[in-house]
Amino acid sequence: MQLVMAAALTASLAACSQNANSGNGANEQNAAAEGTGNTQNKPDNAAADADPLAPYEETVTFTLGRQGVAGNNLPAGDTLESNQFLKYVEDKLNIKVQYDFSVEDGEAYKQKVNLAIASSQIPDVMIVDENQYKQLAEADMLADLTEAYDKYASPLIKQYYDSYNGRVLDAVKRDGKMLALPDTNIAGNNQLLWVRGDWLKTLDLQAPSTLDEVAAVAKAFKEQDPDRNGAADTVGLLGDPNLATDGAFFTFDPIFAAYGAYPGYWLKDESGAVVNGSIAPEMKDALGKLREMYAAGLIDEEFVTRKWNDNAAQVASGKAGILFAPWFAGWMLSDSVKNDAKADWIALTAPLDESGKRNLAVSKPSGQYLVVRKGFEHPEAIVKTLSVQYEGLRLKDPAAAELYKGLGVSWLNWPLNLQLNNENTVYEGYLRLKSAVEAKDSASLPADQVPTYDSIVKNLENPKQDIAAYANYLAYYVGGSEVGSDKLNRIEPVFYGQTETMAKKGTNLTKLENETFLKIITGNAPLDSFDDFVAQWKKQGGDEITQEVQQEAGQ
Amino acid sequence: MRNRSFILNYHLMLIPGAVLLFIFSIVPMFGVAIAFQDYIPTKGIFASEWVGWENFGYMFSLPDSKQIFVNTISIALMKIAAGLVVPFVFALLLNEARIVLFKRTIQTVVYLPHFMSWVILSGILINMLTLDGLVNQILSWFGREPVMFLSSNAWFRPILVASDVWKEFGFSTIIYLAALTSINASLYEAASIDGASRLQKLLYITVPALLPTVILLATLSLGNVLNAGFEQILNLYNPLVYETGDIIDTYVYRTGLQEMQFGLATAVGLLKSAVSFILILISYGLAYRYANYRIF
Amino acid sequence: MVKETNKIADSGIYLILAFSALLCLAPILYAVALSFSDKAAANAGLVYFWPVDFTLSSYKEVLGDRFFFISFGVSVQRVVLGGIINFLVTVLMAYPLSKSARLFPGRNAYMWYMVFTMLFSGGLIPWYMTISSLKMLDSIWALVLPTAVPVFSVILLMNFFRGIPKELDEAANMDGAGPWQTLFHIYLPTSVPSMATITLFSIVGHWNSFFDGMILMNHKENWPLQTYIQQLVLSLSSIMNTTDPEEIKRLSAISNRTLSAAKVVLSMLPILCIYPFLQRYFVSGIVLGAVKE
Structure with missing residues (x-):
């Protein structure tokens, strides 16, 4: 049977609360990175080396191939290829994203990637499945991301991967080299x-x-x-x-x-x-x-x-x-x-x-792989983009909360649709929600869980009146509680x-x-x-x- | 001198088309090399390793390959047979209709499906053939149990043939109707004087007059024995009916584009192209020899 | 007595013919009925050939779908551009090829070259690689240039040209007309039915093809209409790959029988509109080009 990945993350799911003040953590991390081994010289972009979240002096552009967003709900005028999320990344990092291809249907996307591989004309960045990853790696078409990850991945990104005790990252290593950033398949996707x-x-x-x-x-x-x-x-x-x-x-x-x-x-x-x-x-x-x-x-x-x-x-x-x-x-x-x-x-x-x-x-720990074309000049730019994107996505940067506020725009409109989260995020999120609902106080919740809390409370007060609130309630509260069931026997x-x-x-x-x-x-x-x-x-x-x-x- | 300038102009007229054909048809033909290679994209066609007939060997070792050839040929033959008989009968019936306006209207309507795409028609067909779709509802009036047409190996081929006939029969009558107009009217008059009935005229004048056309079309369709209808099947099939409905073209499409077995897909495609090419040459040869028909 | 049987036979024939015609229209009527029906009635399978709980809401929804109109525009653009290119190439090739090998020594070589390209192909991936290396992906040219030479139409028109009396040619030559003048002033005006036929074929061909759009167009904005519909109506199965709550939410909102039917009906409209005008030509056009006595 095909093992389709089912990492079910949303922007509204919280990261671990221990990471609430990641700003400081990031700085410490950078200092460490700078001290240890900054051998890679990029004279024109020296400043960027200092901080994973710091902008480039000269604009870096990468081309991207990824699956599109079916039934996208961006406000009129904005598209997947031109929207506030992309603008946010550009403003923060001076990195521009140029779409090479994007199609919504999964099969059609797979074909696009296969054709790109077959003709050896791949974009700088793609998100591929395991079979494609293997083909690309064997054909020696992929850049080594080991160093870029070590130096430029934000603490938040590293924390997500670390919650799997290396199971996720080890799986993509070939001869010790990291040729991809895998997604993380969170626990609790069982039917x-x-x-x-x-x-x-x-x-x-x-x-x-x-x-x-x-x-x-x-x-x-x-x-x-x-x-x-x-x-x-x-x-x-x-x-x-x-x-x-x-x-x-x-x-x-x-x-x-x-x-x-x-x-x-x-x-x-x-x-x-x-x-x-x-x-x-x-x-x-x-x-x-x-x-x-x-x-x-x-x-x-x-x-x-x-x-x-x-x-x-x-x-x-x-x-x-x-x-x-x-x-x-x-x-x-x-x-x-x-x-x-x-x-x-x-x-x-x-x-x-x-x-x-x-x-x-x-579950298999990951099924989607973010890969960078060998020969692309700035592999670290991709890691930085991912880091900045997740700072925004998880609302670690309060300013990001203003993007499309209240419109329920899909997080998939961020440039890199790679799902990352802590392994047990669903059940942990449920437990936090539960104690907040019981205490009738959302103060203990991380910023990105507050909207979920609000809709659950709304539905508890007026059951099934607001369909969206009811949906949230069913997913995060009814379904979420079963995810941690003590009857589960993991093989x-x-x-x-x-x-x-x-x-x-x-x-x-x-x-x-x-x-x-x-x-x-x-x-x-x-x-x-x-x-x-x-x-x-x-x-x-x-x-x-x-x-x-x-x-x-x-x- | 004049003649030479004419010939020069003829070449000029043909060059744009010839160049376009070269770029978009001839150049890709070098790609058949992939069928004999362990194709690695970064190395390309020129540097990938040559493996001789290995891909063909692997193809024949797969149990699927026999299945897809059998499917392709049987579906195509059924379509060819039905596609000859139904328009033939329909043209005879249409020929008997005397009211011109009625005849015109019928013609306009039956030609129409030919101009609809399989994308559209499949969308409609799927809707009609589901358990609670139109066809099953009509069956239920007669007390019949609903049938899952599109997932049934017993039904899938008949559906392919029927929907193909449905789409093309009207359009195919055109050639028969043309042949009918060329029958000498005096034959019918003479027969009437001899007291021949309507049916007798049909059987002894009309049908024999059409037979050469039927035979010619049958011969020419020999080249289509490996074309079972890619767009139709791609839009209608599902894994449960691979057994009866998976054909060469869909198989090549799946293995090549979805599973990245480039060598295997190209080998299967090449085999199909080669066999079709030979069949077409044979059929054109036969048509020329026995019907004195030259298509080009 | 004979008259009596004739009458019965006649009514039988008329009945069968009328029934066949209805059968041809049935699926189209069904799609039209669905598109004007209420969503709930359609999902419950209550719709036959007449709308149930008549509503225009599906069509109103289509009006709000930007991509439907974008791809409609791409298709129109493709039909116009592709139609013109097909027409020019066909006419220019058919004329010299209709000359005998005696008058035009290279004729048979061209003919074989053309037929060979029709019968033999290198396969999908090399074809894609060629177009991709010409940097034509995502460009309208990728939809019209690879199909620029409709070999079948060339043969059709060539056979028609052959039927034009030689005397016309000779008379024109006497008057000092070269091949170009003869083609455009004598051949074309006498070949209206064939022209109409090949034009109809090329319009329909361009309008109906989805596969090249799917393979060669990398952005949704560049899809022709049939590709858009194919992806929409037939392959929402992609949800298997996007098990993301938000995706699920959006997709459950767009899976909709009546809306799809409305789009299907709208996409048939242009063909339905031009068809009656060209229909009166194509019967004679095909027959004269294909069946030779």
Whole structure:
């Protein structure tokens, strides 16, 4: 299964409060940097060396390729390529950003990057996925960022990376060189079970916790007319043709995990050998269960062809009342209130396995990589841009709060759409919000959490009147609280990276896997075709890959 | 002397087009070298390592490659067959219609879908074929269970063929209608005097008169056996129907642009180009030899 | 008796023809009906061929979409520029190629060269690299120059030119007209149906293509309309890659069946408008160029 990154950060999420006065910290850091090894000479820009956040004397321009912002909500006249955030960076650093390409669709963006790589004409800066990163690194197209990072990354940026104890940064090092700045995939993106609480009440059901109870609720939602409109127009559990993807909406990861199956992850079995979760015997049991549920109509019959927005439409129109999605699904779920004022969503950590645990494979630490073209003169300018951007984004610089104040403009309009945060930021943020709400006082909160606090209070006073406030409440408060559930049982995969054969044959294997599993679930192939699949998988390169992973993981 | 200046002017007229073709068609053809290379972008076509037929070997070792060739050929053949028969029948029917205004109106309407893009048509089709879409609603009037058309391997090919026929049948009648106008009217008059019925005239005069055209078109379509409709399928398919709907062009597009297997993608594309090229030469040869038809 | 069967046969034929015509219009009518329907009714699948809860709100929403109009403009620009280039190139190539190899010795070499480029291609990536190294990415020229030579149209027009009586040529030559005068004063005026046909083909081709826009245009501002619609209607699946709360929020607001239908309908309009005017020409245009006795 493709491991799509799900680092779900927002501008309004707080950094650790210990960093509240980063201004001083930054200065100390600079002094240290200056003292240790300032060998890089840039006569015309000497002043810039002194302080990561200090401007260049002569304008530095870099070209950028990145994914655009779908449905961008900038005020009229401003665009992704010309807006106040860019102006802010330019004013602070004398760095200009020139867009080489930006497209909104993820697949289309991937193609643009691939074409740029294929023709060896890449922009100075891009944000790429793991496969592309590997290609670029192997083709020797990337600048070494080690020194630039050491000297010019702000304490805030370093703090984010450090919260992962090196797991994130070590993964991008090649021969000791840092060829990229990875994003950070925060903890807590696992799917929660979201259920229409009002439907449970109507049908007099308990909140489900085991898989059988989940199935029972899906059955009741499908068959017992939970919306009481007299028509059989509701569906059971929603699904997505990707079946299992970390941090994705509607995928069945929790069901697989309840059987101890973790498709796509590399794990150690009892004997210490590395195995791929997709071919483990537990997988067959889980597929059998899904097949049974699908045949009984408990899963949305059409999930195979559903795109994200189709599912969102089913939620909004009150057809669906049970689904898996991460904590931040609040935004999508809140729409159903427009259609049905009684709609009320609850978040659960479910289904639990026999020992009462919600198993969970730990997410890959990062999936997006900020890379700089080899030969670009000022790699440090990129690190500085990132530092200044995050000072603004996290409101460490109070002046940044004035940019598009109150307009809810997407943070993605900052030049570098690389998501960085502390690993446990979601749950820590929730705990802070909770104590503030209980104390009815937001003074203890960092500046960037205050708007969230306000909307939660607003929704608690007038539930569901303001959709945006309700959405915030669902995401940060209802979903956020489940992120730290004590029922979670974290399984550590042994390997996240990509091996040589994987790059060559992995996509064909993934295709085989997805096709087979979809067919099994939808009843188009017998359950036992899983065994053929395992044999095929091994034969078509799976065994080779397993060996390579065994070697790399053993190191 | 005069003649020579004419020829010089002919060359002048052809040069802009020839130059444009050179830049945008001939130059990229050197890129087929990638099919024989372990292509590394920074090294480019000139410095990447040559690996001979390795990419082709890998292609044939993939279980997918057989599948996509089978899919491509069967979809294309079904489209060719249906695309010959339906317009033929439709042209015969249209020929029987006597009211000129009615005939004109019908023609105007049936030519129209040809001018719509697959992007637009796919958008509409997807809407029509979902579980709660138009087609399933109509099925439900007859008490039929709804069908998931676009994710069904049983339905995907028929949908491709049907929607392709739907888009093109009207437009394809044009050639048959033209051939119909060239039938000598005195044949029909003579038959009427002999007391032939309408059906007999159709079977013994009209159909035989059209047959050469049908055969000619069938021969010429041989070159399309590997073209199963890239834009249509790209906009309609999903992973569940790769088994029946993934064709050479979509496969090349995915492996090349989305998975960066440049060598493999170029090799598959090259194989397709070469086979198509040969087929087209054969079909043009046949058409010239037996129908005395010369396209250029 | 014979009359009776004829009548039945006739009504059968008329019925089938009328039904086929309706079938051709059905999807278009469905899109129109959707675009004028209320969002809720559309999502509930209540719309057939007539708008349910008639509303103009989708069209009003389109009016507020800046990028729809920008890409509409790009498409218009592309059609005009590309149409003119296609027309000139086609006419200039078809005329000398319509001469026999005896009159014009290089003719067959050009012909084979042209057909070879039509039948054989180097593949997507080398094609992209060529255009990219010409620094044409993101420029309107990338949409009109690579497709500047419509080989099929050249052949069509060439065959038509061949049907023009030689005597006309000879008479013109006698009067001292060179090839350029003959082409523009004698050939073109007698070839109106073929001209209209190839123009229609080139307009439709340019208007309908999305793939080159998707590959060659790096900024949304430069997308032609079909690329915009393709990205909008068919690939909102990208949300899988942007699991960011704010993204989700915005995207759930733009996923909208009726709005997409309105855009689809608007994008069909230009074709629907020019089609009736050119339609009366293209039947004769194609037939004369393609079927040779």
